Amino acid sequence: MQSGTCVIRNARIALPEQVISNGFLEIANGRITKVKEGEPSSTSAELVFDAHKATVTPGFIDLHVHGGNGGAFTSVDPAEHNLAREFHLKNGTTSMLASTHTTEFSSLLAILNSLAESSRSNKSGSKVLGIHTEGPFISEHKPGAHFVAQLKAGDLSAIDEVISAAGNFVSMVTVAPEISGGLELIRHLTKKNIISSIGHTNATYAQAVEGIKAGARSTTHLFNAMSPLAHRDPGAVGAVLDNDNIFAELILDGIHIHEAIFRIALKCKGIDRINLITDATFLAGLSDGEYGAQPDRAVTKIGGKIVLAGTDTLAGSALTMNMVYQNAAKFAPLTLSELSKISSLNAAKILGKEADIGSLEVGKLADLVLLDSESKVCATMIEGEWKYVHDDWKEALSSQ
Numbered sequence: 001m002q003s004g005t006c007v008i009r010n011a012r013i014a015l016p017e018q019v020i021s022n023g024f025l026e027i028a029n030g031r032i033t034k035v036k037e038g039e040p041s042s043t044s045a046e047l048v049f050d051a052h053k054a055t056v057t058p059g060f061i062d063l064h065v066h067g068g069n070g071g072a073f074t075s076v077d078p079a080e081h082n083l084a085r086e087f088h089l090k091n092g093t094t095s096m097l098a099s100t101h102t103t104e105f106s107s108l109l110a111i112l113n114s115l116a117e118s119s120r121s122n123k124s125g126s127k128v129l130g131i132h133t134e135g136p137f138i139s140e141h142k143p144g145a146h147f148v149a150q151l152k153a154g155d156l157s158a159i160d161e162v163i164s165a166a167g168n169f170v171s172m173v174t175v176a177p178e179i180s181g182g183l184e185l186i187r188h189l190t191k192k193n194i195i196s197s198i199g200h201t202n203a204t205y206a207q208a209v210e211g212i213k214a215g216a217r218s219t220t221h222l223f224n225a226m227s228p229l230a231h232r233d234p235g236a237v238g239a240v241l242d243n244d245n246i247f248a249e250l251i252l253d254g255i256h257i258h259e260a261i262f263r264i265a266l267k268c269k270g271i272d273r274i275n276l277i278t279d280a281t282f283l284a285g286l287s288d289g290e291y292g293a294q295p296d297r298a299v300t301k302i303g304g305k306i307v308l309a310g311t312d313t314l315a316g317s318a319l320t321m322n323m324v325y326q327n328a329a330k331f332a333p334l335t336l337s338e339l340s341k342i343s344s345l346n347a348a349k350i351l352g353k354e355a356d357i358g359s360l361e362v363g364k365l366a367d368l369v370l371l372d373s374e375s376k377v378c379a380t381m382i383e384g385e386w387k388y389v390h391d392d393w394k395e396a397l398s399s400q
Contacts, residue, residue, distance in 0.1 A: 004028075004046045004047065004384075005026070005027065005028040005029075005033075005044070005045040005046050005047070006026075006027050006045050006046065006047035006048065006049065006384065007024055007025065007026050007027070007040055007043050007045040007047070007048045007049065008024060008025045008027070008049045008051055008056060008370075009023075009024040009039060009040060009048060009049070009050060009051065010022065010024070010039075010050050010051050010052060010053060011023060011024065011025070011051035011053070011054060011055070011056045011370075012051075012053060012054070012055045012056065012336075013025065013035060013055075013056045013360060014055060014056065014057040014058070014336040014337055014339070014340045014360065015035065015337060015340075015359070015360055015361070016337055016340065016341065016345060016359045016361070017337055018337060019335065019336045019337055020035070020036075020037050021037075022037065022038065022053070023035065023036055023037045023038060024036060024038070024039065024040050025056065025360065025366070025368075026040065026043065026045065027366040027384045028384075029384070030365060030366055030383035030384040030385075031363060031364060031365055031366060031383075031384070032360060032361065032362055032363065032364055032365075032366050033362060034362065035360055035361065035362060049397050050396065050397075051370060052396055054370050054371060054372055054373075054378055055336065055370070055371040055372075055375075056360065056368055056369070056370055056371075057336065057339070057340050057343075057344070057360075057368065057369050057371060058094075058340050058343075058344035058345065058357070058358055058359050058360055058367065058368060058369070059092065059093065059094025059095065059344065059357070059367035059368050059369050059380065059381070059382065060091075060092045060093045060094065060321035060322070060324075060325065060343050060344055060369065061093070061094065061095045061096065061343070061344050061347035061348055061351075061357065061358060062088065062093050062095075062096040062097070062126075062277055062278050062280075062321050062347070063096070063097045063132060063172065063218070063249065063275065063277055063347050063350060063351070064097065064099050064132060064134070064220065064221070064249060064277035064278065064279050065084070065088065065093075065096050065097070065098065065099055065277070065278050065279065065280050066098075066099045066100075066101065066134075066279070066280060066281045066282070066316055067080070067083075067084040067280065067281055067282035067284070068083070068084045068087035068088055068280050068281075068282065068284040068285050068320070069083050069084065069086070069087035069282075069284065069285040069286065070083055070282055070285075070286055071083025071084035071085075071087065071282055072084065072281070072282040073098040073099060073100060073111075073115055074100055074101055074103070074111060074282075075111065075114075076110050076111050076114040077114070078114060078117070078118035078122065080282070081098070081114075081115060081118045081119065081122070082118070082122055082124055082125060084098075084125075084282070085122075085124060085125025085126045085128065086124060086125040087125075087284070087285050087320075088125065088126045088278075088280075088320060088321065089125045089126045089380055089382075089387055089388050090377065090380070090388050091320035091321060091322040091323070091377055092320070092321055092322045092325070092369040092371075092377045092380055093126045093320070093321045093380075094126060094127060094357070094367040094368070094369070094380060094381075094382050095126060095127045095128075095129050095347075095357055095367065096126050096127070096128055096129065097128070097129060097130050097131060097132040097171055097172055097351075098115055098119060098128045098130075098131050098132070099131070099132040099133075099134050099279075100112065100115070100131065100132070100133050100134065100135075101134050101135055101145075101146060102134070102135030102136040102138070102143075102146040102147050102150050102151060103147065103150060104150055105136070105150065105152070105158070105161075108133075108136070108162070108165075109161060109162070109165035110165075112131060112133070112162060112165040112166040112169075112170070113165050113166065113167070115131060115166070115169075116131060116165075116166040116167045116169040117167075119131070119169065120167075120169070125387075126382075127367075127382060129171060129351060129353070130169055130170060130171025130172065130351075131166050131169050131170045131171060131172075132170075132171065132172040132173070132174070132197075133162055133170060133172070133173050133174065134146075134174045134199070134200075134220060135150075135151065135174060135200065136150055136151045136152040137151075137152055137153075137154055137158075137159070137173065137174070137175045137176065137179065137182070137185060138151060138174060138175070138176045138179070138199065138200035138201065139151075139176040139178065139179055139200055139201050139202045139203075141202040142176070142200045142201055142202050142225045142226055142227070143200060143225070144200060144224070144225040144313065144314065144315070145297070145299075145308055145313060145314070145315035145316070146200065147297075153179055153180040153181050153182075154175070154179055154180060154181025154182040154183070154184055154185035155181060155185075156181070156184065156185065156188050159173065159185060159188065159189070163192070163194070170194055171194060171195060171351065172194065172195040172196075172197055172218065173185075173189055173194060173195070173196055173197065174197045174198075174199040174200060174220040175189070175196050175197070175198065175199075175211070175216070176198070176199070176200055176201035176202070176203065177198060177201065177203050177207055177208060177210060177211025177214065177216065178201060178202065178203040178204070178207040178208075178211075182211070183210055183211065183214045186211055186214040186215050186216050187214050187215060189215070190214070190215030195217050195218055195350060195351070196211070196214075196215055196216040196217065196218075197216065197217070197218040197219060197220045197249070198211050198212070198216045198218075198219050198220065198226075198236060198240070198246070199219060199220020199221060199225065199226060200220065200225045200226070201225075201226045201227065201236050202226070202227050202236075203226075203227055203235070203236045203239070204227065204233070204235065204236075205233070205234040205235055205236070205238050205239045207236075208227075208235070208236040208238075208239035208240065209239050209243065211239075212239065212240075212243050212245055212246050216246060217245075217246060217247060217350060218246065218247045218249055218275070218350050219240050219246060219247065219248050219249050220249060221249055221250065221251050221256065221277070221279060222237065222240055222248040222249055222250055222265065223237055223250075223256075223257050223261060223265075224251065224256050224257070224314070229241070240269075241265065241268040241269065242268075244273065246273075247269075247273050247274070247275050247346060247349075247350050248265055248269050248273060248274055248275065249275045249276075249277050250262060250265060250274060250275070250276055250277070251277060251278070251279045251317055251319070252276050252319075252324045252327045252328055252331065253304050253317050253318075253319050253323070253324075253327065254304075254327060254331075255304060255305050255314070255317070256279075256314060256317065259327075259330075259331035259332075262328070262331050262332060263331065263332050266332060271334075271338050271341055271342065272341065272346065273346070274341075274342045274346060275342065275346045275347050275350060276321070276324045276325075276328060276342050276343050277324070277347075278317055278319040278320060278321055278323075278324060279316050279317045279319070280316065280317050280318065280319050280320065281299075281306060281315065281316035281317070281318070283299070283301045283306055283316075283318055284317070284318045284319060284320060285318075285320075286301065286318075287301075288301050288302055288303065289301060290309055292309070299315050301318060303318075304317070304318045304319070305318075306318055321343060322369075322375070322376070322377050324343065325339060325343050325375060326375050328342060328343070329375065340359065340360075344357075344358045344359065345358035345359045346358075365382075365383050365384075366381055366382075366383060366384040367381065367382050367383065368380075368381045369381075370393070370397075376390075377390065378390050378392075378393040378396075378397075379393055379397055
């Protein structure tokens with residue numbers, strides 16, 4: 001955390017309920033101390049930065065990301081974790097949950113141990129606030145790209161092994177509520193203050209509702225890999241859209257869901273219950289081609305689409321949160337304040353960390369992103385320090 005003081009002036013600032021067209025932020029000891037319209041009348045700040053009319057928005061918070069730029073959180077290699085964090089930092093993500101996926105159980109435990117250690121000890125790139133384990137407690141009927149043979153029932157001893165291996169750094173677990181022991185698993189996680197996210201599920205409407213009642217607070221990529229909405233059988237999708245007590249996570253690349261589905265979800269859930277994520281794999285940022293050594297899990301990347309080789313099964317995305325933000329603005333008539341909620345504040349609320357992150361308010365950490373007129377990332381600040389500045393903005397953001 002930076003110990004000094006700074007001011008960012010001449011900026012358009014996205015607040016939760018309004019947009020300041022030309023204002024400034026004062027920052028001290030890594031936290032926001034003032035946000036106001038106009039120019040600072042006087043300042044004792046050590047550093048003054050001119051935003052040149054660019055937009056200041058809360059740093060993006062990605063609760064579902066598996067890697068990027070060739071680095072995978074599904075690896076035991078800390079160097080890969082670093083690659084992914086640095087890549088997403090450059091694309092505006094200030095905080096994230098590093099996500100794993102289903103693999104052989106002993107391998108998963110080793111990955112969790114390594115990922116927790118590297119996330120806590122290495123401060124480069126985006127901040128990792130915890131781990132999201134996507135699987136193995138999911139349905140064999142909706143596995144997506146997960147290995148069916150390695151899925152598990154809702155075994156409390158198994159989840160306790162997962163939590164222990166990660167040194168109590170697990171923040172979210174994807175659970176299919178209808179699997180054997182699924183509801184007990186959700187209740188168990190809730191007691192431990194770990195978020196249960198309903199996903200990769202073939203639950204009926206009633207089973208999904210029971211999962212929400214048991215304590216599930218989020219949804220793993222709503223619509224994808226879950227029982228769909230039908231007029232006589234609302235499924236898990238219907239249960240989530242119908243319930244105000246659960247957040248809806250969406251992958252917004254125009255591939256995982258149609259843009260009209262995004263607008264429909266917004267109307268059903270409201271702006272305060274939608275959380276945009278990337279579900280990015282190590283292929284985000286890499287060129288098109290075929291990757292992977294295992295024939296049954298080789299993947300092909302074509303543009304923004306990643307599939308299991310030789311199939312149409314989606315296997316994560318090639319997104320960044322900056323791309324997600326841009327797509328949201330393109331797909332729906334949203335204000336900057338609304339965009340900041342679905343890319344930052346709502347994720348902070350899911351984590352229970354909205355007192356510190358997720359919006360540009362006095363007392364909160366100065367985690368923010370500077371966006372140009374095309375919503376491209378100019379710079380990323382974490383706790384009052386510029387952690388990334390695009391080459392084109394290095395001179396502009398030199399202190400006055």
